[in-house]
Amino acid sequence: MRRFCTACVAFIMLSLLMQGCGFKDIDKRFFVVAAGIDRTSNADKPYRITLRLAIPSPKAEPGASKSQLESIDTATIAEGVRLLKGHVDKEIDFGHCKVIVLGESLVQSDYVEALTWMIRRRDIQSIATVAVGKPSAEDVMNANPPSERYPGNSLFLSFGTEGTDSPFTLQMFLFDLERRYTERGLDPFLPVIKRDHMTYMISKVAFLDKQKVKLTLSNEETQMYNQLSTQFKKSSIMATYKGKPIVALLTGIHRSYRIIEQNGQAVIRMKVRLRCILEQAPRGLYNSDWRQIEKAFSDQYSTKAETMLDKIRNTGVDPFGFGLRYRAMHRGSDATWNRWVKLYPNAKFEVRTSVKIDGTGLIK
Amino acid sequence: MNRYVMYNFVMVSLLNLMLFVPNILFQYRYHGAVSSLIAAAVIGPLFGIVFIRTITKYPGKGVPEILNENYPRWVTVPAFLFFALMWFSAASITVDAYAVLINRFFNPDANVLVILGVMCVICLYAATRSTLSMLFIMEIMLLLNVPLIVMLLVKAGGSDQMNWDAIRTASNYVQSMPKLAPLAAATFIFTGYLNLSIYNRVLPPNYKFKRGYLLPVFGIGVLATTYFIPIGLHGIDGVSSYLYVWSATSDSLAMEYGFIERVLFVFLILYLNLTLIYTASGWHQAMEMIKSCFPKYKPSIDEHPVPRSNYVIVSVFAVITVAALYLLNEKHLTEFTSYWLIIRMFSEYGLVIWIVVHTLLRRGAA
Numbered sequence: 163m164r165r166f167c168t169a170c171v172a173f174i175m176l177s178l179l180m181q182g183c184g185f186k187d188i189d190k191r192f193f194v195v196a197a198g199i200d201r202t203s204n205a206d207k208p209y210r211i212t213l214r215l216a217i218p219s220p221k222a223e224p225g226a227s228k229s230q231l232e233s234i235d236t237a238t239i240a241e242g243v244r245l246l247k248g249h250v251d252k253e254i255d256f257g258h259c260k261v262i263v264l265g266e267s268l269v270q271s272d273y274v275e276a277l278t279w280m281i282r283r284r285d286i287q288s289i290a291t292v293a294v295g296k297p298s299a300e301d302v303m304n305a306n307p308p309s310e311r312y313p314g315n316s317l318f319l320s321f322g323t324e325g326t327d328s329p330f331t332l333q334m335f336l337f338d339l340e341r342r343y344t345e346r347g348l349d350p351f352l353p354v355i356k357r358d359h360m361t362y363m364i365s366k367v368a369f370l371d372k373q374k375v376k377l378t379l380s381n382e383e384t385q386m387y388n389q390l391s392t393q394f395k396k397s398s399i400m401a402t403y404k405g406k407p408i409v410a411l412l413t414g415i416h417r418s419y420r421i422i423e424q425n426g427q428a429v430i431r432m433k434v435r436l437r438c439i440l441e442q443a444p445r446g447l448y449n450s451d452w453r454q455i456e457k458a459f460s461d462q463y464s465t466k467a468e469t470m471l472d473k474i475r476n477t478g479v480d481p482f483g484f485g486l487r488y489r490a491m492h493r494g495s496d497a498t499w500n501r502w503v504k505l506y507p508n509a510k511f512e513v514r515t516s517v518k519i520d521g522t523g524l525i526k
Numbered sequence: 527m528n529r530y531v532m533y534n535f536v537m538v539s540l541l542n543l544m545l546f547v548p549n550i551l552f553q554y555r556y557h558g559a560v561s562s563l564i565a566a567a568v569i570g571p572l573f574g575i576v577f578i579r580t581i582t583k584y585p586g587k588g589v590p591e592i593l594n595e596n597y598p599r600w601v602t603v604p605a606f607l608f609f610a611l612m613w614f615s616a617a618s619i620t621v622d623a624y625a626v627l628i629n630r631f632f633n634p635d636a637n638v639l640v641i642l643g644v645m646c647v648i649c650l651y652a653a654t655r656s657t658l659s660m661l662f663i664m665e666i667m668l669l670l671n672v673p674l675i676v677m678l679l680v681k682a683g684g685s686d687q688m689n690w691d692a693i694r695t696a697s698n699y700v701q702s703m704p705k706l707a708p709l710a711a712a713t714f715i716f717t718g719y720l721n722l723s724i725y726n727r728v729l730p731p732n733y734k735f736k737r738g739y740l741l742p743v744f745g746i747g748v749l750a751t752t753y754f755i756p757i758g759l760h761g762i763d764g765v766s767s768y769l770y771v772w773s774a775t776s777d778s779l780a781m782e783y784g785f786i787e788r789v790l791f792v793f794l795i796l797y798l799n800l801t802l803i804y805t806a807s808g809w810h811q812a813m814e815m816i817k818s819c820f821p822k823y824k825p826s827i828d829e830h831p832v833p834r835s836n837y838v839i840v841s842v843f844a845v846i847t848v849a850a851l852y853l854l855n856e857k858h859l860t861e862f863t864s865y866w867l868i869i870r871m872f873s874e875y876g877l878v879i880w881i882v883v884h885t886l887l888r889r890g891a892a
Contacts, residue, residue: 284630287788288777326780338687339776344764345692483691490691493557494698516628 189218192252193259195229195314199239199276199300200265207235209276210265211242212300215250216258216313229313233300239279246425256285260318262292262336263355265299269375270367274343281340288337291321292367294354294375302506307361318365321353328363329385329397343372346499347485351387354378369479376477383470390467391436391482393417399438401462403455408447410438410459413520427503430471430484433517434463440522446525452519459517472509480506527729528736531578531722533664534807535741537749538718541674541804543772544620544713544797546863550711552766555695562708563749569709570716571742574682577878578735580723580885585731589723589819589881591825596884603819612866612873619807619863621645624801626856627770629703631664633793636746642851645802646844647688651841652806653813654836658728658828661812667803671796676761678776678793679751688758696757715752720874724811728827769856790881801880813839816876 163231196213210233217228232249236242247254262280264273280286295302307316319325321333332353342350352375354366367387368378379387388394393415414437422429436459441449447455474481485502492498542548551559584592589609593602624641633641652663682688710857719741722729756775757765768774776793786792817823854862 284634288774288790322782330677335687335778337774341689343760343763344767345761347690348692348761419890452655483689484797486691486695490698492698492799494701495693518563 166342185521186253190214190252191255192230192250194256195252195258196261196263196302196317197259198263198265198295199258199268200295200299200519201267201271202235204235207417209237209239209242209268210235210300211239211246212492213246213254214303214314215254216277223299224309224311227313227315229303229306231303233303239276245256256283256301257287259286260290261291261314261321262286263295263302264292264300264352266294266296267298269294269352272373273370274373277339277343280336286336288335290336292319292334292352293321293364293390294352295377296354298357301357302355302362303359305360305362314340316523317355317362320362327396328364329394330381332367332388332392340480341376342481345483345486347363347477347480347487347489348483348486351481351483356379361521369474369477371479379470379473382466385471386470387481389415390417390523398441399459399463401455401459403443404504405460406444407442408440408455408459409442410517410519411441413437413439419484419487421484421491425507428488428502428509430511432471432511432513433468434467434513436463436515436517437439437520438517439520443522446520446526456517456519459519460515463515463517464513467513467515468511475506475509478507484509527733530661530665530728531719531735532737532740533661533668534721534725534742535716537664537716537800537804537807538721539666539715540672541620541800542715542748542752543625544801544804545616545714545715545867546623546860547711547867548756548771549766549769549860549865550867551562551708551753552756552771553801554705554708555696555698555700555762557689558702558705559708559712559753560697561702562678562704562712563753564700565709566712566716566818567746567749568715568741568787571738572844573875573878574716574741575735575738576882578719578722578738580882581726582729582733582735583885584726585729585733586727587726588725588813588814588818589877590595591727592881592884594818596676597887599821600697604769604813606819608811608873609877612870613808614812614813614846615866616870617649617812618810618850619859619866621649621805621847622790622851622854622859624798625851626859627773627794628798630770631773631790639848639852642848645805646847649800650837650840650844652802653840654808654832656826656828656832657724657810657814660807661725662729664803664807666706667719668782671799674676675796678779678796679755681781681789682755682759682775682779683751687778689761690758690870692762693754693758696754696762700856710766710867711864712749713871713874714867715749716741717870720877721807721811723877724814727864762797778814808838809843812843815858820845854856877886 192215193212195216196214200210202208202210213235215230215232217230219228234242234245234246235287236245264276268276309318334352340348342348350370352368352370355365355370356363364380365381365384367384369376370376385397389397395412395415398409398411400407416435419430419432422431485506488502489498590606625638625645628639628641756771759775759778760768765771773790777790779789780787781789813836817835
């Protein structure tokens with residue numbers, strides 16, 4: 163027992179040594195809820211850092227969120243963040259930074275340095291969402307949506323499945339961006355956030371190579387990319403049938419593809435199976451032959467998908483990971499990858515879609 | 527008593543992350559890591575089962591007693607000191623690495639030596655207990671932690687961010703021959719059975735080793751998880767750039783509806799427990815090895831009160847551990863570990879072969 167007491171006393175003594183080390187009270191901290199990084203035209207100070215700092219508030223009701231915006235031009239990102247500490251009275255903490263916005267100017271020149279900084283820093287979450295800010299990250303940071311319950315939450319609720327489930331909003335996690343930056347045969351994409359007065363508009367996706375942005379898709383193409391790459395179900399398809407537009411809501415989606423080599427050319431055969439319910443269509447379709455509507459949907463979907471895939475291939479990026487699939491199917495060596503580098507620019511896409519209509523909704 | 531054998535095995539195999547086993551495997555991911563994994567999955571359980579079956583033929587005796595009875599002191603004492611060094615250094619590397627990890631993720635402003643000091647005090651207290659208490663501590667800690675660790679591993683495997691193409695690409699590099707460093711790293715997963723060289727003292731005379739198939743089944747599961755899940759989440763080309771690859775992997779998972787969204791912190795706390803118990807157990811075994819060097823020493827499994835020699839020996843361990851972290855940086859620690867793993871493989875299999883050959887010869891003579 164005496165020995166046990168001695169051990170306890172020794173332990174308490176050691177714990178006393180810990181006093182005052184690092185622990186700061188929560189009200190002495192400023193939590194960064196969103197960070198923005200832009201490229202400036204000034205060669206001496208090429209980065210503009212914008213941080214959205216949450217102001218703790220006793221109320222948590224829509225519109226009660228308060229935040230402070232701090233911005234600085236700087237030579238390096240790390241120094242800039244440290245310099246910003248001089249602007250505020252509390253310790254800046256990135257532990258709750260859930261969204262990082264890279265300005266359009268940054269991703270159009272070179273995003274690698276910013277990515278390396280984020281992934282190297284220990285307190286930035288690997289599950290933070292990365293996005294492109296248009297026209298600039300600072301501008302996106304400035305938006306202050308009236309519906310926010312607590313600072314920054316409308317920005318990160320837009321992503322993921324917790325809040326809205328938009329088929330136009332893709333999500334890119336920081337660790338995924340790092341993976342796609344390093345992986346041969348899989349390229350990064352980033353959702354594009356556009357400021358729309360007080361709120362945000364996230365409806366496009368940008369494709370990047372290992373250095374900068376190469377292509378931005380339109381809204382419709384973004385939805386199709388989301389369907390084809392992540393098999394996103396809560397989305398719709400559109401077709402023209404007898405001169406009239408029909409929109410159908412997806413109830414099931416299944417996509418698979420194979421890469422075949424024919425006479426020195428890579429052919430990517432993609433099979434898409436869709437099930438849907440009509441959402442917007444002329445009256446009286448119930449009694450017509452559904453197979454024709456299904457065929458119209460299938461043919462038009464295939465054509466659009468092939469056009470989109472060709473467009474992506476022509477810019478030389480590979481966000482689907484066809485290259486990685488090719489590496490997965492062939493012998494592990496650098497020769498495999500070098501062969502794919504030659505194959506991909508001339509790859510041919512054959513999309514076969516089969517659409518099945520489950521019903522016409524509540525009316526005939 | 528079968529479960530106490532399994533506890534040792536499970537503890538060491540789950541602990542491989544703290545000894546940089548994945549990092550070494552990823553270094554060789556294009557040059558023989560996969561074939562080393564396969565080789566290890568054969569060698570590891572084979573030596574394990576043979577060793578357990580042999581040592582349980584000496585009820586109530588650890589390796590020191592078996593060897594002391596049959597070989598002169600000048601053979602056994604250096605061997606014991608060497609084994610003590612091996613166990614002690616593994617335990618100390620682990621606790622050093624964990625102190626650095628705490629410093630990186632929990633509290634970067636704190637002094638890493640103070641953190642390590644507190645951990646060492648806890649391990650010092652635990653390691654100086656009797657062998658029997660040591661096994662009981664191990665049981666309680668594993669029962670509390672392993673279910674959650676397994677849940678995290680399963681969650682990681684089922685994550686929708688998992689890229690199976692990357693995993694298939696990684697397994698396509700199977701054709702390159704096994705190399706020494708990844709083989710040594712991979713066989714570490716199966717090394718828990720060697721703890722029986724001390725803990726065999728506690729096993730009852732009528733003990734018979736059962737359910738040996740659990741060794742390969744569990745070991746291969748851990749091996750595949752350790753290697754392939756980080757590749758699936760960080761990509762085959764990028765996985766080797768992470769220093770704390772499993773911390774990064776657990777940070778890539780989110781529990782939206784859990785109490786804590788970042789899995790990282792749950793993971794770190796679980797591994798803190800595992801590290802402490804592994805270090806305590808490792809120091810305890812090293813201490814027993816050193817005590818066996820004294821001719822007058824009589825091993826007892828549940829001594830009371832704790833002899834003063836225990837405190838002296840383990841305090842020396844603790845001081846060396848703190849000094850090592852003060853003198854070495856992270857890079858030294860990793861390099862040292864990769865050499866340690868290779869030496870460990872040879873010394874481990876050397877010991878197994880020694881004991882097995884000794885037993886066979888004795889049976890032949892009798």
